[in-house]
Amino acid sequence: MRMGEDRAVAAESGTRARTRRAIVQAAVALLAGDPTASLGDVAAAAGVGRTTVHRYFPERSDLLAAIGADVLEKVAAATERARLDDGPAAKALERLCQEYFELGDGLTLMFETPQLTNWSGWEQETAADRHFLDTVRRGHAEGSIDPELDEEWIRNLVWALLYSAWEQARTTGTPKHSALTLCLRTLRKALAP
Amino acid sequence: MRMGEDRAVAAESGTRARTRRAIVQAAVALLAGDPTASLGDVAAAAGVGRTTVHRYFPERSDLLAAIGADVLEKVAAATERARLDDGPAAKALERLCQEYFELGDGLTLMFETPQLTNWSGWEQETAADRHFLDTVRRGHAEGSIDPELDEEWIRNLVWALLYSAWEQARTTGTPKHSALTLCLRTLRKALAP
DNA sequence: ACTTAGTGGAACACCGATGTTCCATAACGG
DNA sequence: CCGTTATGGAACATCGGTGTTCCACTAAGT
Incomplete structure (x- = not known):
């Protein structure tokens, strides 16, 4: 062994x-x-x-898989750091958003490289994913998140906002911090009940 | 002639x-x-x-170009239909969002097929694009749109929301109309000052 | 009905990306 | 300092998508 x-x-x-x-x-x-x-x-x-x-x-797919695993790992780490269980759920998601923003180009890849999500770890729900959805539900229960917005939509929303913000920083000259600020402000308003 | x-x-x-x-x-x-x-x-x-x-x-690129032109045309038509100059700017953007949602798979392509945006018509600002940005500015002036959110961010936001909503409808079983509802609700709250 | 426009399939050349092998050589570690 | 380890380059086979040509066939239009 x-x-x-x-x-x-x-x-x-x-x-x-x-x-x-x-x-x-x-x-x-x-x-x-x-x-x-x-x-x-x-x-x-x-x-x-x-x-x-x-x-x-x-093979090429091996490289893609490695990248996928890498991103997945970073997502898990970021989720840890966000301490989703502390404080109001809405605030927790904002913190998470900040952490996820650090994924940088990883965000772009997750959107634009479907083959990346073919790797095994992506098909099944990860712990991070579950933790995220749990937090949304907690927000619904405690009233810090708009009950009209279901978990799935909010998950998609977060990723979409992050992708937009990162792309805006990457392509136009917008500094990263202001892109993130816009992203967070938008999320906060969207989540508010 | x-x-x-x-x-x-x-x-x-x-x-x-x-x-x-x-x-x-x-x-x-x-x-x-x-x-x-x-x-x-x-x-x-x-x-x-x-x-x-x-x-x-x-050539393959000719097909991509044709698709690009097609989408562009549909965007222009949708912009027409939305009658951006009528009523409050925020409401106008919601109408626009509804119209753009009809682009369907075109939305997916705009995000996931960069070659599509290589075609000439996409690099320069289209009339629709200008009209959109003008409307956002009008919203800023009349106070129906959050002044903290600049034009560019709002443009990205609208597309990102549409893409998310459409993908959610396409991949998960979410019916289109409820996806659109979520999208519009989120946009309305995000734009509100 | 008959001419023309449009189509489908087969066969081919071509190209770029991929994946493999082999060897010389540089970097590293004891 | 010397052997192991890691690397880079060249050369080669392969494969799939692309683009082209040619011909037989079918569907329109008059």
Whole structure:
């Protein structure tokens, strides 16, 4: 038995881990701008050879899956940080929104790269997802969230607002903080009963 | 001078016009589900031979351009119908939202198919776009729209809400009318000063 | 009915992305 | 300092989508 992690590939020697991260990072940034970018482009953007990319991710889908897992992990972490159970539910969702905004290009990818959501972890409800929906219900119960807006719509709404805000920051020159401010203000007003 | 249209290709004999429309229609529906669908798939979905597709649209980009133009045209028509200059600006935008919702899969495409917006008509501001922004400004002036939300954000917001609502209707079983209701309610609350 | 316009299918060349192999060489760690 | 580890590049096979041509066939229009 190996002392590896519970993840698939497990403990890589520092160098490999660093290269792998470099590739994934570059891929996220690049694919956010052009979802059809080739693996050669990704390699170039990551500053490595195309061969190396294939060494780490035999098929394109493997890279996509890795990105998907990465984003998913970041979402989970962000959900943790938001401490959804503290204070009024509406406020909790605003905090969550702020945390999710840190996903950056990950937001763009989730919208524009459907293949990313084909990876196993995405089809079934994640803990973060459940926690989110629970919080919305709590908001409905305690009266801090408009009861006319059901859970599903609010989930879609949050993501849509985040995507809009991030894209506005990415394409137009809008500074990130003001984009986020608009996003949060809009969310607050939308949720208010 | 010819009695043809001002458009590029102009008056086609009824049969051709019908086939062309069938192809574009099928392409819209298909690409909304999978933006990477091949021309063969489009042909199959349209119930015509692949050769025929190429006859009408020599290159893939030509088809995309046609779709882009089609959507653009529908947007213009919808903007007309919304009568943006009547009544309070906030109400006008809600009417506009209702009209835009009719774009259906066109909404999905605008978000998920960037190549669609590469076509010439999209880079420069359209009349509809200008009319929209003018209406937002009017809302700011007359006090029916939250002055903290700038024109650009509101434009993005409207599209994002529409996309969310449409996707919710398309993927989950939510009936279209209730999706639209949620969308409008959210917009109304977001715009309110 | 007969001419013309429109269609479908097969066959082909082409291209870019993908995935694989092999080897020389650079970086790293003991 | 030397062996292991990781890398980059070149060369190659493959594959699917694309775009083209040609011909037989069918549906319109007069």
